[in-house]
Amino acid sequence: MKEKIYLYTGFERFWHWTQAMLITGLLVTGFEIHGTVDLMDFGTAVKYHEMLAWGLTGLTVFAIFWHFTTGEWKQYRPTLEKMGDMVCYYTGGLFRGAPPPVKKTPEKKLNPLQRITYFILKVLLFPFQLLSGFLYMYYNSLPAWGIDISLETLGLLHTAGAFAFLAFMVVHVYLSTTGETVTSHLRAMITGWESVETGRQ
Amino acid sequence: MVCHDTTGTYKKFPAGCGHPAYEEKKMGKKVFIPVDLRNVARHVGRTSRKTCGTCHFYGGGGDGVKHGDLDSSLLTADKNLDVHMDAGGLNFGCTRCHTTMAHRIAGRFYSSPSTDRYRLALPDDDGSRIACESCHSRRPHRTNRKLNDHTDRIACETCHIPALARVNPTKMWWDWSKAGRFDENGRMIVKKDDKGRIIYHTKKGEMRWATNVMPEYEWFNGVITHVLLSDRIDDSRPVRLTQIHGSCSDPASRIYPFKKFRGKQPYDPVNKTMVVPRLFGKKGTGAYWAEFDWLKSVKAGMDAAGAPFSGKVGFVETEYLRPVAHMVAPGKDALSCDECHVEKGRLEKLRGFYMPGRDRNRVLDTTGWAVVGIALMGILIHGLMRIITRSEGRRRK
Numbered sequence: 001m002k003e004k005i006y007l008y009t010g011f012e013r014f015w016h017w018t019q020a021m022l023i024t025g026l027l028v029t030g031f032e033i034h035g036t037v038d039l040m041d042f043g044t045a046v047k048y049h050e051m052l053a054w055g056l057t058g059l060t061v062f063a064i065f066w067h068f069t070t071g072e073w074k075q076y077r078p079t080l081e082k083m084g085d086m087v088c089y090y091t092g093g094l095f096r097g098a099p100p101p102v103k104k105t106p107e108k109k110l111n112p113l114q115r116i117t118y119f120i121l122k123v124l125l126f127p128f129q130l131l132s133g134f135l136y137m138y139y140n141s142l143p144a145w146g147i148d149i150s151l152e153t154l155g156l157l158h159t160a161g162a163f164a165f166l167a168f169m170v171v172h173v174y175l176s177t178t179g180e181t182v183t184s185h186l187r188a189m190i191t192g193w194e195s196v197e198t199g200r201q
Numbered sequence: 202m203v204c205h206d207t208t209g210t211y212k213k214f215p216a217g218c219g220h221p222a223y224e225e226k227k228m229g230k231k232v233f234i235p236v237d238l239r240n241v242a243r244h245v246g247r248t249s250r251k252t253c254g255t256c257h258f259y260g261g262g263g264d265g266v267k268h269g270d271l272d273s274s275l276l277t278a279d280k281n282l283d284v285h286m287d288a289g290g291l292n293f294g295c296t297r298c299h300t301t302m303a304h305r306i307a308g309r310f311y312s313s314p315s316t317d318r319y320r321l322a323l324p325d326d327d328g329s330r331i332a333c334e335s336c337h338s339r340r341p342h343r344t345n346r347k348l349n350d351h352t353d354r355i356a357c358e359t360c361h362i363p364a365l366a367r368v369n370p371t372k373m374w375w376d377w378s379k380a381g382r383f384d385e386n387g388r389m390i391v392k393k394d395d396k397g398r399i400i401y402h403t404k405k406g407e408m409r410w411a412t413n414v415m416p417e418y419e420w421f422n423g424v425i426t427h428v429l430l431s432d433r434i435d436d437s438r439p440v441r442l443t444q445i446h447g448s449c450s451d452p453a454s455r456i457y458p459f460k461k462f463r464g465k466q467p468y469d470p471v472n473k474t475m476v477v478p479r480l481f482g483k484k485g486t487g488a489y490w491a492e493f494d495w496l497k498s499v500k501a502g503m504d505a506a507g508a509p510f511s512g513k514v515g516f517v518e519t520e521y522l523r524p525v526a527h528m529v530a531p532g533k534d535a536l537s538c539d540e541c542h543v544e545k546g547r548l549e550k551l552r553g554f555y556m557p558g559r560d561r562n563r564v565l566d567t568t569g570w571a572v573v574g575i576a577l578m579g580i581l582i583h584g585l586m587r588i589i590t591r592s593e594g595r596r597r598k
Contacts, residue, residue: 033542033558035542035543035544035557035558035561036566041537042558043345043538046347046538090583094587095586095587095590095591096590097590097591097594139350140350140353151554151555151557152555152560155555155560155561156562156565159565159569160565163565163569163570166569166573167573167576170576170580171576174583174584177584
C-alpha cells in the first residue's frame with residue numbers, strides 16, 4: 001500500500017534549497033580561493049565567498065529561529081533506536097527491494113542515521129565552519145579582539161571543514177536516490193509530498 | 202643654487218667637486234662657460250621636479266641609471282606614469298611629498314624604522330620620514346575593504362607601482378669586468394642601442410637596460426645596511442651590497458618593492474673585500490680612465506681610502522637593491538589579487554607566511570580529497586550493486 005504524505009513545509013523546502021545553493025557556491029568559490037579550481041579570478045571569488053557566507057549566516061539564524069519556535073528541532077534528536085536496522089537496510093534490504101525499517105511521518109521525518117548525521121552537521125560542522133570562516137574574514141581585527149591564531153591555522157581548519165561539507169554533499173545527493181523511486185525523495189523536497197509505504201509487508 | 206635656479210643655466214662642472222665653472226673650462230669636447238651667478242641669483246625660485254631632477258634623475262651618471270622610478274620622463278609625466286606628478290593633473294613637485302623644514306628634506310631610508318606605528322608622519326615624530334599614509338591614511342580604499350586589510354603587511358608602493366621605468370629605460374646590469382677594450386685602431390669603443398643608450402663603453406664596461414621592469418619584493422622594516430670596505434664578503438655567490446632588513450615575523454616589516462641593480466665589480470679575492478678603484482685622474486695617478494689598468498687603479502683607490510689591499514683584483518657579481526616609491530600608477534593599474542594569490546605569482550620567493558591561493562597543506566589536501574574520493578567510490582559501488590540486484594530481482598520475477 002502506498003500513501004502520499006505532506007512531509008516538508010514551504011519554509012523547510014525554501015531553507016533546504018537556498019542552503020544547497022549557498023553551500024555549493026561557497027564550495028566552488030572556496031576551492032577557487034584555495035587554488036584548486038580556476039573558474040574566476042581570486043578577487044571575484046573572495047567577493048562572492050563573503051557575500052554567500054553572509055547569506056548562509058542569515059539563513060541559518062532564520063532556520064534556528066524557525067526550528068525553535070515550531071519545535072521542529074526535536075526532529076534532530078539523535079536516537080539509537082532502529083539504528084542497527086537502518087544500517088542493515090542500506091547494506092542489505094535496499095538491494096532486495098525491502099521497505100525501509102523506519103516509516104516516514106511528518107512527526108518523524110528523519111531516520112536514525114539521518115538524525116545523527118544532521119545532528120553532527122548542525123551542531124558541529126556548521127558552527128565550526130561559520131566560526132573559522134568569520135575569524136578568517138576578520139583576520140585583521142583578531143589581534144584587537146585578543147585572539148591569537150595564525151592565518152595558516154585558520155586556513156587549515158576552514159579547508160578541512162570544506163572537505164567535510166563536500167564529502168557530506170556527495171553522499172547526501174546519492175542517498176536522495178534511494179527512495180521509492182530514484183527521484184521520489186527529490187520530488188518530495190520540491191513539492192513537499194512524498195509517497196511512502198503504509199504498513200509493513 | 203641648483204635647487205632654486207629657475208633659469209636653467211646653473212650647471213656644475215663634473216670634476217669641480219660641486220662647483221660650477223667660474224671660468225671657461227673644457228671637459229673632453231664639452232665646453233663649460235662660466236655661469237652668470239648674478240643672473241641666477243636674481244632668478245631664484247621654488248624648487249621643482251626639474252631642479253631636484255637635475256641631480257636625482259641622473260644619479261649614477263645618466264638618465265635612469267640609478268633609479269628605475271626617478272628619471273626625466275617625470276618632467277612631462279602623464280597620469281599613467283605617475284598619478285601625483287601628472288603634468289596635466291595633480292602636477293606635484295617633489296617637495297609636495299618631500300616636505301622641508303629649514304632645508305631638511307623629509308624622507309630617509311637609511312636608518313629609520315618603517316612608519317608602521319604612525320598614521321601621519323609628522324615632522325620629527327619619526328625622524329623625518331614621509332609616506333603615502335601621510336596623505337592617504339592606512340585605510341584609503343573605499344570600495345574594497347580587503348585591500349585595507351593588506352596595508353599592515355604590504356606597502357602601498359608594492360601594489361601601486363606595478364612596473365618600473367615605464368617610459369624611459371633604466372639600467373639593470375653593469376659589468377665593469379668588460380671595460381678596457383679598444384678597437385683595432387686603439388680607440389675607445391662606445392656602443393649604443395637603438396634608443397641611444399650606451400650598452401658598451403671602454404671606460405665603464407657592458408650595460409643592459411630595460412623598460413617595464415617588475416620590481417623585486419622583500420620584507421623591509423626601513424633599515425638598510427651597506428657592505429663596507431671593511432666587511433668580508435662571500436664571493437661564492439652574488440654579493441648583496443645593500444642588505445634589506447626585516448622579516449615576516451617582525452610586525453614592523455612590510456613587503457616593499459625594490460629595483461635590483463646587478464653587475465660585476467672589482468674586488469679583492471684574497472682579503473675578500475670590495476674595493477674602491479680610482480677612476481678619474483691624469484696618467485700616472487693610477488686612474489683607470491687614463492691607464493686602463495685595474496691593479497693600479499684599485500691600488501690608488503685603496504691607498505687613498507687607507508684600506509688594506511692584497512694586490513690582486515678579481516671580479517664578483519653584485520646586487521644592489523633600492524627601494525622604489527615613485528611612478529605610482531592609477532588605481533586601475535594596481536596589482537590585481539591574482540598577481541600574488543597564485544602559485545608562481547609575484548611573491549613566489551617570499552616564504553614563511555600563509556597566503557591563500559598560493560599556500561596549502563599537502564597532507565590536509567591529500568586527506569581531504571581521499572575522503573571525498575572514498576565517498577565517491579562508496580556510492581559508486583553501492584549504486585552499481587543496486588542496479589545489479591534490481592535487474593536480478595526483475596529477472597527472478
